[in-house]
Amino acid sequence: MxxxxxxxxxxxxxxxxxxxxxxxxxxxxxxxxxxxxxxxxxxxxxxxxxxxxxxxxxxxxxxxxxxxxxxxxxxxxxxxxxxxxxxxxxxxxxxxxxxxxxxxxxxxxxxxxxxxxxxxxxxxxxxxxxxxxxxxxxxxxxxxxxxxxxxxxxxxxxxxxxxxxxxxxxxxxxxxxxxxxxxxxxxxxxxxxxxxxxxxxxxxxxxxxxxxxxxxxxxxxxxxxxxxxxxxxxxxxxxxxxxxxxxxxxxxxxxxxDLFSLIKDVGNTIITDIGVTEGNKLDKQTVGIYLSTLKIVLEITKRDELAEFVLSCIESKNFDILQLLIELSIKGSNDLGNLTISKMLTNHSIKLLDKNTERHNVLCLLGYIQKSLERHGLYLFNDNCCVDEILKIIKRAEIELHLSLDEFFRIDNTEYDYPCTFRVLETIFVLICDLDQSVGNSVNSIFTIIHRVIQTTFDFFNQIDISNRERASDYISCCTRIIGCWMTLEPVHLQSAYLRALSNMLDLISEMDFAWLLPTFDYIEVCDLSNVNNLMTSMFRIINRATGKNGNVYVSALDNFGDETLTMACRHLERFFMDVIVDFERLLQSLEPFDINHTTLPVDKEDVIETLITSANFTPSYPVELFSPIVVEVDVGSKLEGKYLFTLSVLEKLFLSILERYHHVKFVNHMLKVINNNEEPSLEYFFQSLAKKSSSYDILLCNISVATAAACLCRITETSAKRLINSKFLLLIMECLVYSFFYSVPVRMNDYLRTDDERINLWYRTSHLSMLLMQHYPALVGLFNMSIIKMGLKLPQPSKIDMETLFNEEYITRQEIVVADFFSAFVLNIIN
Known part of the structure; x- marks a missing residue:
């Protein structure tokens, strides 16, 4: 056609x-x-x-x-x-x-x-x-x-x-x-x-x-x-x-x-044409294409000639060109993010911080410095000027932080990218931990500025009104992150000011912001934390957040939440309920219930535990050195009962939701069916699981098991527990606690000495809690007896000399020595 x-x-x-x-x-x-x-x-x-x-x-x-x-x-x-x-x-x-x-x-x-x-x-x-x-x-x-x-x-x-x-x-x-x-x-x-x-x-x-x-x-x-x-x-x-x-x-x-030579000539021509701002007659559209062309030149230039060309770009003293270099360096295009070029750009950026640079350009520079520090760390600086360079950065960051917080109170919105100021501070906080303290006054100056910055964020929380929470949400998140970061790295110096500001912070921050504060609580005594208003409520809110808000308690929403965050929250909850100084009733009275979309499992008319667990064939003598918190009887219809039932609901929802992950473990799968379908429980599945030690069972479930047992059982009598807790759920808690004990049990004598190992630390905590509960729950003693006999457990005897050495060096506590001695003797007596 x-x-x-x-x-x-x-x-x-x-x-x-x-x-x-x-x-x-x-x-x-x-x-x-x-x-x-x-x-x-x-x-x-x-x-x-x-x-x-x-x-x-x-x-x-x-x-x-x-x-x-x-x-x-x-x-x-x-x-x-x-x-x-x-x-x-x-x-x-x-x-x-x-x-x-x-x-x-x-x-x-x-x-x-x-x-x-x-x-x-x-x-x-x-x-x-x-x-x-x-x-x-x-x-x-x-x-x-x-x-x-x-x-x-x-x-x-x-x-x-x-x-x-x-x-x-x-x-x-x-x-x-x-x-x-x-x-x-x-x-x-x-x-x-x-x-x-x-x-x-x-x-x-x-x-x-x-x-x-x-x-x-x-x-x-x-x-x-x-x-x-x-x-x-x-x-x-x-x-x-x-x-x-x-x-x-x-x-x-x-x-x-020589095509690459031509490309280099193009780059030099562009730098000449737009490098000098004064007297530049190029219109905005033309300059835009000049920069787009320069971007391509940078991306296809030979790598062995790249550093020289980047230096020419920097020497042009044109901020648009510098901004382009920063963008490409962050992306790592054509190896522009390598250490050599990052050093050049970072050093030039730091020099500009001290000059009369427009504010939005300063924030751009701080943002790049943060990215470079995150990627290369202190290798960006020479050893002899590292502290001085960090001091320049942190001084300018302090100014920008003050300006940003001041803008919040003066105007409704800001056109500046203020979060980069907080991010660069956070990155520096982490890096300065590696600095040699012997370098003297410069390091002291850095710490002085940091203390002022953190105090400024405390003041921000003390001044802000709760009605402005929504408008200030981004500022609140930024301030919370750097507080959490610094108070974890240096928990002592500002601890009193932190505790004073913490109540106001908890009124304003979201559950996800609260996650940044969790590591700081490791360095504060529980008795001090228990006096902070809303802390328990915040702890339960973040735990509830982990299981979603769709009302289906058996569907886990943890995938995007973070197991580490949940583990920390449960660990702190465990500390609260096991500490002998903390008043249990006062602790629960400080808890403000909220909607959790979950109804507690109904209490059974028949106690299934007594029919399954025979009486203990060996009843241990508990050491006098063991400090036990006071247990209370929860009166029917009391305010304490209402707060306790709320605690039980949150942890029950979390526990069942988490267990869905581990349905491949025989006893977990069996007990979920028992609870969901009202079937009859059997311990055979539990003993089969103990024998196989399922690899799909992990420390997260152990931590949540310990936290649930501590919060739900440790501070109330057995009578109250049987009246308020579903007996099948109670059996499940006990099974998981015993399984956690076996999961983390020491195999060799040296295992007691590995105090930096997460598993042995879990064993100390699980054993300590088990000792406390065994005094009030005979069924748990029976379950331990049956499990030890079935598995033929052999627990090595800890060396008293080695344990005392660890205690003197503050690697372990006296309670952990008591725990190790008790359970080694307990297992030996049962087996014999």
Missing amino acids: EANSTVALCNNLSHLIYKLHNSLDYKQKFILFTHIFSVQEEHYASEEMSRRLIMSLDPEFVYILLRSSSIFVLISLELTNKLICNKDAAKHMSNIVPYIANILSRIVPKADFILDESTKIISDKLMYQKDFVWIKLVYESLLCLQKILSYLGKNKLLNCVTLDEMRQPLEYLLNDMFDISIENISFDGSRESGIIFNHNNDHVHTCNLCDLISKNEFKDEALCIQNLFSDLDALAREHLIDLDKDKLDDYASDDEI
């Missing part, structure tokens, strides 16, 4: 491919080529369609256009960059590299660039300055090289040659294309390229293929297009074979072009 003599366009990509392949002259082909501007990339992004589009166009036609007038070179490069959207397309267009090298060699340096007549006419219509046309040509050329590089590798840019014939512009193309182009090109200032083709002019006829569709005569055309696609695929295969032969190397008159 003959091609249509008129240029008729539509939005069907298959029709465009058909017409491109059958176009009879350059003029028609060029107009069809420009239609790609209006086609969305997803229509030709696949390798199959992009390959067919390129073959219908013919790469050689594109190469011919690249030897035409500058304006048509620019248009062709833009369109080609749209076409190179995958590796296959890049292969078919790979021979474009020498043509681009030829273009760059003609227009670089910039002084050699002259607007030809046709380019001047069209650029005048588009209101383009000469600088803009030049940088657009350079930008599109480098963008094309970057695409080839990203898909095919840098080898494609090496040993580039240019042919003698490439140096001859093809003026005869202008007569064919200039008239239609000057009519069709229009300008849109919002578009980076600025070039738009008006394809819907009145003189354009209806697409002949679309016309056939409207007349229901598309069948033959569809077959024709299908055959064309097959031909184009075959042509593409042949084209790749031809490319592999590398025919360009056969020309005798070729001249090699």
